[in-house]
Amino acid sequence: MENKVKVVIGDRLGKGQNVAKGVEAAGGVAIVIPGVGADMKLGDVMNKENADFGISFCGSGGAGAVTANTKYKYPMEFGMRSIDAGVTAIREGKKVLGFGFMDVEELGRRLTEEYIKKNGR
Template sequence: MKQIVVVIGDRLGKGQKVAAGVEAAGGKAIVIPGVAADMKLGDIMNAEQGDIGISFCGSGGAGAITAQNKYGYKVRHGMRSIEEGETAIKDGCTVLGFGFMDKEELGERLVKAFNKKYGNA
């Protein structure tokens, strides 16, 4: 089974809880360090060949839209729930923009949704 690579960029430099959930589900988490990390999401996803990118900021859009514009990733942004993220993955999105939501459950469920969609379970 291929290990899913999830890149996490948080406007406030967080993301450690989501990373723990990603790893609990068998994925590899890359947390971009520092404030405004969300704006580097596309660059790090591209460099690390990430499967999923998660951007966190107040609006849930800035880093995701930047990744889409620069690299053409399919994006859904402005999300406020785990279920919205799971649906976005089902719809083929690879970059997900959320309001601040650093929860283990989010990372775990997104990896499971990705594995289910792409038959990687």
Template sequence: MSKIVVVIGDRLGKGQNVAKGVEAAGGKAIVIPGIGADMKLGDVMKQENADIGISFCGSGGAGAIMAQTKYGYPCQYGMRSIDEGITAIRQGKRVLGFGFMDIEDLGRKITEEYIKIKG
């Protein structure tokens, strides 16, 4: 199986810690640079043929909803914990919308779960 590609878009231009976790789990992380990066999530996922997109903003929804609306990626948003993200991956969601949670453990556990499911 090829490397899992995870695109990360953060409203404040962050996401580097989540990216470290993705890479620690064996995935390839693409962090969209700059303020408002969450709103570009669907575009970059499409361009990079990504497996998963992770969006961060205050509400945990804007970038995820935009990716779903524009490209049809199934999303779950408004999440505030890693466990919610793991459940969403198990339910077949490809775009995960969180409140601000730029933590390495999130990237690692989401990537590990996706790899476990997809084999």
């Protein structure tokens, strides 16, 4: 587990399990924060787990990402609505990615694959 990419997922509605499946399919380790309002805990869990990057989901696509950036200074991109936007953010070195609700396996898989392509592991 030490050599695998570690991704924290925080969803406002307590979801994220499909994204986690994609992270794991790409060879990463997914940590899904349980419960409603999980997006607001993203930065804290990323910091505690020493995560490589985190994904936040809420209606606006920004609250959890902005909170993680404010508290821990993680580079962020937020308000995203597509997988390609997330891939671009990973290429640009962002560590916190804020999306509208998109609990889809492809998102987790492609972001993790891009992270590995860019950073190794």
